[in-house]
Amino acid sequence: MTSSARTQPDRCPGVLAVHQAADGGLARVRLPGGLLSAEQLRLLAAASIELGDGNLELTSRGNIQIRALRPGAPQQLSDRLYAAGLLPSISHERVRNILASPLSGIDHHSQYDVLPLAAEFDRLLCRRPELAGLPGRFLFALDDGRGDLGAVGADVAVRVLPTQTAVLLLGGESRGAEITLDEVPAVMVAAAEAFLAERAAQGSEAWRIAELPDGAVQIYKRLGLLQATAVEHASTELLAGPYEQTDGRTALVVTVPLGSLSPAQAAALADVADRGDGQLRVTPWRSVVLGGQASVRDLEPAGLVVEPGSSWNGVTACAGKPGCAKALADVRADAREVTPRIPAGRRPVHWSGCERRCGRPAGGFVDLVAAGNGYALDGVPVAAGLAEAVAAARGVQ
Ligand code: SF4
Numbered sequence: 001m002t003s004s005a006r007t008q009p010d011r012c013p014g015v016l017a018v019h020q021a022a023d024g025g026l027a028r029v030r031l032p033g034g035l036l037s038a039e040q041l042r043l044l045a046a047a048s049i050e051l052g053d054g055n056l057e058l059t060s061r062g063n064i065q066i067r068a069l070r071p072g073a074p075q076q077l078s079d080r081l082y083a084a085g086l087l088p089s090i091s092h093e094r095v096r097n098i099l100a101s102p103l104s105g106i107d108h109h110s111q112y113d114v115l116p117l118a119a120e121f122d123r124l125l126c127r128r129p130e131l132a133g134l135p136g137r138f139l140f141a142l143d144d145g146r147g148d149l150g151a152v153g154a155d156v157a158v159r160v161l162p163t164q165t166a167v168l169l170l171g172g173e174s175r176g177a178e179i180t181l182d183e184v185p186a187v188m189v190a191a192a193e194a195f196l197a198e199r200a201a202q203g204s205e206a207w208r209i210a211e212l213p214d215g216a217v218q219i220y221k222r223l224g225l226l227q228a229t230a231v232e233h234a235s236t237e238l239l240a241g242p243y244e245q246t247d248g249r250t251a252l253v254v255t256v257p258l259g260s261l262s263p264a265q266a267a268a269l270a271d272v273a274d275r276g277d278g279q280l281r282v283t284p285w286r287s288v289v290l291g292g293q294a295s296v297r298d299l300e301p302a303g304l305v306v307e308p309g310s311s312w313n314g315v316t317a318c319a320g321k322p323g324c325a326k327a328l329a330d331v332r333a334d335a336r337e338v339t340p341r342i343p344a345g346r347r348p349v350h351w352s353g354c355e356r357r358c359g360r361p362a363g364g365f366v367d368l369v370a371a372g373n374g375y376a377l378d379g380v381p382v383a384a385g386l387a388e389a390v391a392a393a394r395g396v397q
Pocket of ligand 1: 318326
């Protein structure tokens with residue numbers, strides 16, 4: 001949708017701006033860099049059990065959602081999150097959409113640990129009153145040099161270069177301006193401010209830089225930066241399994257089937273995190289990173305996925321029925337029925353209850369959309385044999 005045509009208000013949910021879905025209130029908790037302590041995960045799980053449907057949903061931006069909040073529950077939820085340090089800014093809570101490479105500072109592919117830069121950027125962002133006016137969909141990303149966040153199409157991204165500098169990339173483009181690592185937090189803030197200024201100058205209501213005519217070019221101009229450095233994006237796939245840390249220990253990437261974390265699964269993750277370094281990182285791919293010699297022992301029995309060859313890797317779904325009033329099918333139930341019947345494949349799969357395709361992954365994917373009497377797969381109705389059709393479309397290995 002073009003910015004000039006936009007008439008809808010920005011209803012992107014937060015903790016304070018809860019969205020009313022068919023199954024009750026929906027709150028989204030921002031986790032800059034995906035960071036979460038084991039204690040905070042337990043608190044979120046308890047809040048969902050007592051105030052919502054009991055589950056925690058991992059989102060495509062590395063955040064966590066709680067659904068089916070009862071009337072009056074949002075106030076209790078925000079009080080609990082504030083006490084736990086998960087709501088550090090009342091004014092800016094919906095604009096803290098900050099991704100960082102999930103294995104930053106952990107493995108040998110990390111060229112620089114961007115998490116301290118992300119924390120400093122978050123601090124600066126929350127100190128600028130005008131930036132509370134950013135759209136809730138405006139996305140920031142800090143890539144530690146491996147290129148894994150290239151496909152997320154962040155509005156303002158930085159990527160570390162082998163020269164220990166960084167490139168500023170706007171509007172999801174792959175050519176940007178080189179800056180020093182020290183400059184990263186302040187330049188990201190300046191880019192967000194320049195977006196708001198350019199949007200106002202154009203009389204636009206755009207939510208994203210890519211929606212603003214000539215947006216990236218105009219923002220580089222406002223920043224006085226030259227768009228001269230090109231980068232290549234890597235595969236976004238972060239498979240479940242062990243990853244060797246630079247300190248000799250082993251980190252574990254755990255896929256959460258359909259991004260829906262049950263109370264038992266949340267408890268298992270928190271317990272394993274406590275036996276490691278006490279921290280978790282929520283990724284944009286419905287998985288969680290556990291650093292510091294994490295053990296798989298308690299995870300698989302809880303239904304979590306730790307095998308790189310699992311067919312659950314790369315399978316996502318929107319809320320579907322009964323949570324969403326627009327849904328034409330219970331897509332999660334259908335995905336749970338079909339996915340174990342097919343081997344792992346090369347292409348990700350996204351199940352959608354309607355044409356809006358909420359929560360779809362960045363980049364290419366097998367596109368399953370409920371049609372009322374079945375599904376359309378990549379736009380073509382599937383008459384019979386859904387599992388076989390999905391397997392063929394995934395490029396099963
Ligand atoms: S894709 Fe459609 S059915 Fe699914 S959550 Fe979005 S609006 Fe609802």
